[in-house]
Amino acid sequence: MFSLATVSFPIGILLIPFGLFVMIYVVYSLFNLYNLFRHGVAGLSLYAVSFLFGFVSFALLGIILVVLSHYDFNAPVSLTGVAHLIAPRTSIKSL
């Protein structure tokens, strides 16, 4: 018999919204850099700020990926586990 409690999914599903967010981040960053280099006045500060932005962006992404690499994204998570997270004292049956 089908039971909601038996439904499970890999945690890797979390990486889909994160990947979409990173794509949007890259597109917005490139548009911003395009605006700066297309309409900005040539000068050292422009290059310095663009380099700083790129450096911090890569550093942030690197840190996030290093932290995420410690988790097992193939591990299945059942709906019971999710329900437990939402309301620790309830079970999937009572939801």
Next chain:
Amino acid sequence: MFDLSHLPNQRPNETVVFFLRPFWLSLVSVAAMMALLVFIPLIAALVFWDPLFVWLSDPLLGPTITVLLGMYFLAVWLFAFMQFADYYLDTWIVTTERVIDNEQHGLFNRTASELHLANIQDVTSEINGVLHTFFNYGDVFVQTAAEKERFTFHDVANPEKLKESILKLAEEDKRRHLSMAEQIGQDAL
């Protein structure tokens, strides 16, 4: 990217007198807001380190929190960069011939306009507020004869001095145009 020594549609003998951006304090207020947005979660994480450590050890909650926090910090950093671009691309250039106004509004909206100094009728400066008065920055409004809409220099340093300089440049430009017209008239006779 443009060079101040090679302006678009530059006239012969036209030189840049002022190159202006909004006063640095407007950028500092954005930086302070960004610092708050970064440090509040970090301080909260330090204060609630024990429960956070337990949550991060959870096979489901750990990656969820990491992904959400990562997205949050990336968003704050991108927002800061966009605010900087907004500040950096708002420029006003006053030359011996014209005033060029470049304004960036967000990522996809940009306004570029210019007016000739000879068309200037009135220039007004306004310093409004405690910080503006203390640091001596404010708005300068340039009213032209040709257009109803005013040119506005937002939050520029020394607005009084800038107003005087623009008026002086406009007078010089009018005198130059008048003498040129007289010269052409004499040559025609």
